[in-house]
Amino acid sequence: MKLIVANKNYSSWSLRPWVLMTTLGIPFEEEQVQFAGLDNHADFRRFSPTGQVPVLVDGARTVWDSLAIALYLGERFPAVWPADPDARAFAMCVAAEMHGGFSALRNDCTMNVGVRVEPRPMRGALQRDVARVAELLEEGLTHFGGPFLAGPAFTAADAFYAPVVFRIRTYGLPMGPLAALWVERMLALPAMRAWEEAALAEPYREEGHEQELAAAGTITADYRDSA
Incomplete structure (x- = not known):
């Protein structure tokens, strides 16, 4: 494939x-x-x-x-989806919700792996999106016992929230205690580290994405290759 x-x-x-x-x-x-x-x-x-x-x-x-x-x-x-029927249903629901929703989070906190940003004050739809993400993460980790979102194993549920992991770190988005631990666990995954390493090494800058980043807040650190 x-x-x-x-x-x-x-x-x-x-x-x-x-x-x-x-x-x-x-x-x-x-x-x-x-x-x-x-x-x-x-x-x-x-x-x-x-x-x-x-x-x-x-x-x-x-x-x-x-x-x-x-x-x-x-x-x-x-292994893509949890074996437990309840966990599998939850995983499919949260993946579908992320896939079809959270437009304010996507638009106002554009993904840019290599930077850190002091975001503009959150209002309205963005506040609701961030609160909902925090709620979903805490719910899954509490109900299914972790360490991943739908139980003991990494599944598609975690994969669909992987971009949010980078957004949470980039913009310092507030999360609950269990969700914060899950974010650190995700960032430590070899696959996430490999993706980040490749992202930082990319010298290419796309003007439109960079303009979206500038509109999101003030860049406080940039770890990308400056070539």
Whole structure:
């Protein structure tokens, strides 16, 4: 299988299947395409029906959309979703909620792995999104006992919140005690560290993403390669 992703510093949607497959040891070849701007639809249509990433190519079959990829992989690799029915239902619900919601968090706290930001005061929709993320994390960790979101093993539930992990660190978003421990645990995963290392090494800067970052707050540290 081949997984097509975009720049690791910016591409939150690409991170989901990449960290899922890497952590679970699902073999794949990676192909990276570079963002040419905030709207890459025409360029990405050569390999993606939606003009977006990620895309999984399995022989003659193309699977697009991060949630579809997780569902597709789950049919072949049982570890993608929890074995316990209650935990599996929770994992699917929180993955779907993240996939379809949290637009204020996505728009106001754009993913940029290599920086730290003092964010602008949170109001309205962003406050609600951050509070809901904190609530979901605490609920899963409490109910299923951790150390991962839906129980003892890393699953797609954790993978779908992996981009939020970087956002929480970048913007210093408030989380409860269990959620804060989970964030540290996720950041320590070899797959997350490998993604971060590659993100920091990328010299490319895309103007649109950088403008979104500037609008989100004041950059207090930048650890990216300055080449």
